[in-house]
Amino acid sequence: MKRCRICDGPVRETLDLGRQPLSDAFIDPTAPPGPDGEFFFRLGVGACESCTMVQLVEAVPRERMFHHDYPYRSSRSDRMREHFERTARTLLDGVRAGPDPFVVEIGCNDGAMLAAIDTAGVRSLGVDPSGRAAAVAARNGLRVRTDFFEESSAASIRAAEGPADLIYSANTISHIPYLGSVFRGVDRLLAPDGLFVFEDPYLGDILDRSAFDQIIDEHFYFFTVRSVRATARRFGFELVDVERLPVHGGEIRCTVARAGRRPPAPAVAALLAREDALGRTSGPAFRGLATAARRIRDDLLTLLRTLRADGRRVVGYGATAKSATVLNYCGIGPGLVPFVCDSTPEKQGRLTPGSHLPVRPPAAFSDPYPDYAVLFAWNHAQEIMMKEQAFHAAGGRWILYVPDVHLV
Ligand code: SAH
Ligand code: TMP
Ligand code: ZN
Numbered sequence: 524m525k526r527c528r529i530c531d532g533p534v535r536e537t538l539d540l541g542r543q544p545l546s547d548a549f550i551d552p553t554a555p556p557g558p559d560g561e562f563f564f565r566l567g568v569g570a571c572e573s574c575t576m577v578q579l580v581e582a583v584p585r586e587r588m589f590h591h592d593y594p595y596r597s598s599r600s601d602r603m604r605e606h607f608e609r610t611a612r613t614l615l616d617g618v619r620a621g622p623d624p625f626v627v628e629i630g631c632n633d634g635a636m637l638a639a640i641d642t643a644g645v646r647s648l649g650v651d652p653s654g655r656a657a658a659v660a661a662r663n664g665l666r667v668r669t670d671f672f673e674e675s676s677a678a679s680i681r682a683a684e685g686p687a688d689l690i691y692s693a694n695t696i697s698h699i700p701y702l703g704s705v706f707r708g709v710d711r712l713l714a715p716d717g718l719f720v721f722e723d724p725y726l727g728d729i730l731d732r733s734a735f736d737q738i739i740d741e742h743f744y745f746f747t748v749r750s751v752r753a754t755a756r757r758f759g760f761e762l763v764d765v766e767r768l769p770v771h772g773g774e775i776r777c778t779v780a781r782a783g784r785r786p787p788a789p790a791v792a793a794l795l796a797r798e799d800a801l802g803r804t805s806g807p808a809f810r811g812l813a814t815a816a817r818r819i820r821d822d823l824l825t826l827l828r829t830l831r832a833d834g835r836r837v838v839g840y841g842a843t844a845k846s847a848t849v850l851n852y853c854g855i856g857p858g859l860v861p862f863v864c865d866s867t868p869e870k871q872g873r874l875t876p877g878s879h880l881p882v883r884p885p886a887a888f889s890d891p892y893p894d895y896a897v898l899f900a901w902n903h904a905q906e907i908m909m910k911e912q913a914f915h916a917a918g919g920r921w922i923l924y925v926p927d928v929h930l931v
Pocket of ligand 1: 590596603629630631632651656670671672695699
């Protein structure tokens, strides 16, 4: 049996999504293939029987995922930019009381959130190992340390900049297997009354929506109130507030303080009770997800093969990291989905990992419109459907696959 990366307890594997490529390793078809070809690993998930933390059973070395050319860009979504602006306004209200407040963002990427903090006039520093994304933030006048946040980098930030009143992170803490080092880093860097706030996909929403595509190499942990509270306590902190967020298909925002500094808000106990009542981390919950994944795979393949047989044109929309899990788990290649549109210049002209669908700019979508489009970026459905209203008006239909395969 595998051991928990946080508490060393036994982790029982409950869901196996098979051999998968790195979800953001888009292939440059013009570059000569490397000597080892594409990197694959086995994507399996289990829950720790001791602390309940749900986690991957195999960790991919961090430098293989988060390197200079990591292609994800937070700023591609207008809705996420608005989300960060709103978040900055809310969080900074509590930070601005002191004379020279200081905010650190873990995983700042291209600076979508840092920009909002900067606009508010608060001193900030982003930390992110993805050099090209960090350079975008730096070009916009934001301060970024191109580095992994962990105990050692946190200590050197503390020495150079003083304590942080707020350490904020979105869609990054769940990406970090070495969470112990992160919490020790937070311990070194955070002011005595400071807050550590992070938001990541919520396991409850993943199970509710059968969103098995949230399981990718980069998403190492799947948080619940119970597992985050146990983790925080282990490192001398307390989970003092939780909030569910509608972004990215359902997330949880966790607010963590040093133990004994703040009483937990009622929301913590309320959501914990709900999780326990629903058996969120139990074996049956995962068996349900495994069954749903197989059903979605069968239904999606049947639909795509029928459409092909009927001579319908189908393309993909959103070359998301999540799409790697769906495409490779279902064995979908360019024969069923000839290309996928994506607004990220760093992904365009490349091939999706493992499945090798060409990624083309959104302009290719209307040239001419296909009959059907598989919405791999289903977490941005509202924004994308609004942008591409003309597709639907022209008779085009979206194919969604969570919580089940259906047409919109
Ligand atoms: N916060 C942004 C970006 C999320 S993508 C958003 O919500 O849109 C995850 C980011 O975490 C990537 O840019 C990756 O380079 C970064 N990352 C991964 N491990 C990290 C670590 N240990 N410290 C800081 N950033 C990290
Ligand atoms: P994400 O689900 O990890 O945020 O990735 C979303 C992907 O979809 C990203 O590659 C950008 C792309 N995208 C578009 O192509 N058009 C859009 O309107 C939006 C919001 C995202
Ligand atoms: Zn554990």
